[in-house]
Amino acid sequence: MALTSKGCFKVGNTEYKPKSLKITYDSLATSNSGRADDGTMKITWVRKNIRKVEIEMPPMTISAASALLSSVSGQIYNITIHDLRTNAEATFQVYTSNSQGDCYSGVLHNGLYQGVQFSAIEV
Numbered sequence: 001m002a003l004t005s006k007g008c009f010k011v012g013n014t015e016y017k018p019k020s021l022k023i024t025y026d027s028l029a030t031s032n033s034g035r036a037d038d039g040t041m042k043i044t045w046v047r048k049n050i051r052k053v054e055i056e057m058p059p060m061t062i063s064a065a066s067a068l069l070s071s072v073s074g075q076i077y078n079i080t081i082h083d084l085r086t087n088a089e090a091t092f093q094v095y096t097s098n099s100q101g102d103c104y105s106g107v108l109h110n111g112l113y114q115g116v117q118f119s120a121i122e123v
Contacts, residue, residue: 003081003082003089006082007021009021009080011077011079012077012078018057019056020054020055020056021054021081023053023083024051024054025049025052025085026049026050026052027050028050029044029046030045050121050122051081051092051122052120053079053094053120055118055119056116056117059112059113059114062112062113068116069099069101069118072096072120073096073099074096076093076095077094077095078091078093079091079092092122092123093122093123095120095121095123096118098118099116099118100115100117101117
């Protein structure tokens with residue numbers, strides 16, 4: 001099933017509409033890479049274009065925040081995004097090492113959290 005909007009993402013089969021979604025790409029080089037004595041750069045790539053997706057959610061109830069963070073924390077899972085580099089929908093395996101959320105109101109709306117954030121880093 002396709003994403004309903006390019007600004008959305010899916011964890012497994014559940015689609016979410018984030019407040020913000022930032023995609024960065026990183027590449028890993030071997031420890032032998034670097035500048036040679038003549039000043040030329042020698043790079044041996046281990047892996048290129050590793051995706052990191054930084055997500056911040058709009059205000060959400062404690063049960064919604066708990067369900068989302070429980071599905072991403074401490075495990076490998078699939079995420080689906082609209083990939084900037086390919087201009088196409090992409091599903092890939094990621095992990096989340098850190099996540100957070102700030103309690104906005106413990107009384108209203110059965111507890112409302114804002115600033116629920118996590119990073120999904122490609123495996």
